[in-house]
Amino acid sequence: MGKNIGFVSTRFAGQDGVSLESAKWAQVLWDDRHVSYWYSGKSDRHPSISHCVPEAYFGFSENQWINERIWGRTRRSQDVTARIRDLAGYLKRTLYDFVEKYKIDVIVPQNVLAIPMHVPLGIALTEFLAETQIPTIAHHHDFYWERTRFSVGAVQDYLDMAFPARISNMRHVVINQAAQEQLSLRKGVSSLLIPNVFDFDNAPEGPDEYAADFRSEIGLTDEDIIFLQPTRIVPRKGIEHAIKLIGALEDPRCKLVITHEAGDEGFEYADRLMELAREENVDLRFVSDRISEVRQRDSEGRKVYTLWDAYAHADLVTYPSLYEGFGNALLEAIYFRLPIVINRYSIYVQDIEPKGFRLMEMDGFVTQHVMRQVRKVLSDPTYRREMVEHNFKTARRFYSYSVLRRNLRTLLTSLTGMTS
Known part of the structure; x- marks a missing residue:
């Protein structure tokens, strides 16, 4: 009963x-x-x-x-x-x-x-x-x-x-x-x-008609490469590393899109990120005003999307956190079969890394090795597909x-x- x-x-x-x-x-x-x-x-x-x-x-x-x-x-x-x-x-x-x-x-x-x-x-x-x-x-x-x-x-x-x-x-x-x-x-x-x-027994559906114009609505084209940062804007998320990575790639197609807002711990960090993006010549997009828990129209009549819509259009996820209790966004990115650049925060090292995922790992700073992996993921569809499919199967075993x-x-x- x-x-x-x-x-x-x-x-x-x-x-x-x-x-x-x-x-x-x-x-x-x-x-x-x-x-x-x-x-x-x-x-x-x-x-x-x-x-x-x-x-x-x-x-x-x-x-x-x-x-x-x-x-x-x-x-x-x-x-x-x-x-x-x-x-x-x-x-x-x-x-x-x-x-x-x-x-x-x-x-x-x-x-x-x-x-x-x-x-x-x-x-x-x-x-x-x-x-x-x-x-x-x-x-x-x-x-x-x-x-x-x-x-x-x-x-x-x-x-x-x-x-x-x-x-x-x-x-x-x-x-x-x-x-x-x-x-x-x-x-x-x-x-x-x-x-x-996460519900790894049921794979996500692709972008539907509603979300088909997500890129154009946030000012991007189909040729642009979306590096998605699906977190709040707080210092422990280490977002400056994502900016440094994209800046070092020197590819104008690469854009950093941050889905959540600042404010929980003040706005100084967001201001610093904008300043750093200017220094590194990185196209940084804050889209929290276009992301909500449900699809709707805002006060100006613009479409508002869900986080799942953003994942469906992303090319790569950045997750350079300094600390996480676990890492929900990590599972979400794996669920949507996206390659991930991750900082090896302590809980990841102790609990998640031993499971055998294939992620692009950094230890507190962006290395040439990480950049080579990112370039290969973006240029080699077979390598990318094998990586994300392996991660999905591994997550289904341990985190379903x-x-x-x-x-x-x-x-x-x-x-x-x-x-x-």
């Missing part, structure tokens, strides 16, 4: 890793007749299955007030403690309402007990789970000790208590080996490693929905005693 699964986070909306991976989990669970419901502060899930509590969003004004007073310092005032407790108390009551409303059987916290962007919600959920003993699968994407902005704070007592919580009815899931090791070392907690996945399905069945069985 299927279970009612309650996903909990601060936000289920947009193209962030938590929102994307939770949707994949829900899809796989649905195949086994489990129905998913959503608790969050911001949501793009259907209202009939969503319990949206604005105070649970990390951008809620009261939570922002708290964050300004607990990070970057080692002491908090009595007033801050009181307001943390007040908000946590309110959120705990809404969690009870959520579970009662949808008759939830299993709770799946999505990163909300790993990264302390909303400390009151983490406290509320931990206390709720301790009081109810409801079976829980905590899916941790990135921990506070992996982020320098959380390295100094005045809430170590709450971090010890709730990020993550140690409760007998909870199973922990991490997305990479380093996180698994650190969770065991720091918290004495065992975990199951479930990497990010079937891998996720087996692991979720194991977790649910251990928690509920039922096989389906």
